[in-house]
Amino acid sequence: MQGSFNVHLIGLSCIVFVAAAAFLIFDLDSKFYPAPKQHVSTIGYDETTKTIIPEPAEIIPPQTIPVAPKKAELPVRVQIEPKSRLNELENKEFSLNLSGDAHVSGMVKKTTITLKLQPIKGTNLQEFRILDSRLVLGSSGVSISGTTLKIDEKNITIEFVSDTFGKFIIRATLDEPILSDTNNKQSVLVEDQNFYLINKETPYRLNLIGNLSS
Structure with missing residues (x-):
């Protein structure tokens, strides 16, 4: 087995x-166990692979919106009216002081004139009463009589009375109107004015400077 x-x-x-x-x-x-068939892709790749470069996107510049120019802001001017000094000055006394030369018959004498003045209210400082008047001619005081003084802007007219001649005037000039002044004093100029003391044939010729103050 x-x-x-x-x-x-x-x-x-x-x-x-x-x-x-x-x-x-x-x-x-x-033959008995054939291997499974593999499908091979038949898609041809004959063309060489190309590198695709994307085209640059069109750059659209930002739109500039025109801006209206800004108007320059001008400073607002506030006009302040100056306070009137009329009422204040009408209640004051003024003084006119002049000095210079008086020419007569070939002679020259140092001369001073002093007037004390009172504004006549309601005349806008255009008319004044002469309260006191003094004249010094050379070294002698001379009696004179003044009646009124008038001011029109910068022009002064002074009225005097002489016993031998009667009424006469002399003219003077202010450097600025009274109401425009800020220091209560204006310069006054008298040029080549006749001043009668004895008679009308032999007047004194006055050239004086001074000031009007309150």
Whole structure:
């Protein structure tokens, strides 16, 4: 029994060997178990791959909206009316002081005239009463009589009365109107004016300067 089993085993081994050899030699495994077919893409890539460079986007400059020029703001000028000093000055006394030369018959004498004045209210400082008048001619005081003094802007007219001649006037000039003044003093100029003391044939010629103050 043991020998018969070995013979069968050897025979079976030979059959297996022959079958395995046949598979290898005749490539029977590929025939009985064919490999699955692989589909190869037939899409051709004949053209060389091109590098696509995107075109630069068109740059649209920002629109400039015109801005209307800003008007320069001018400073608002507030005109302040100067306060009138009329009422104040009408209640004051004024003084007219003049000095200079008096020429008569080839002689020259130093002369001063002083007048004390009172404004006549309601005349806008255009008319004054002469409260006191003094004249010094050379070294002597002379009695004179003044009646009124009138001012029109910068022009002064002084009226005097002489016993031998009667009424006469002399004219003077202010540097500025009284109401325009800020320091209560104006310069006064008398140029080549006749002043009668004795008679009308021999008047004194006055050239004086001074000031009108309040």
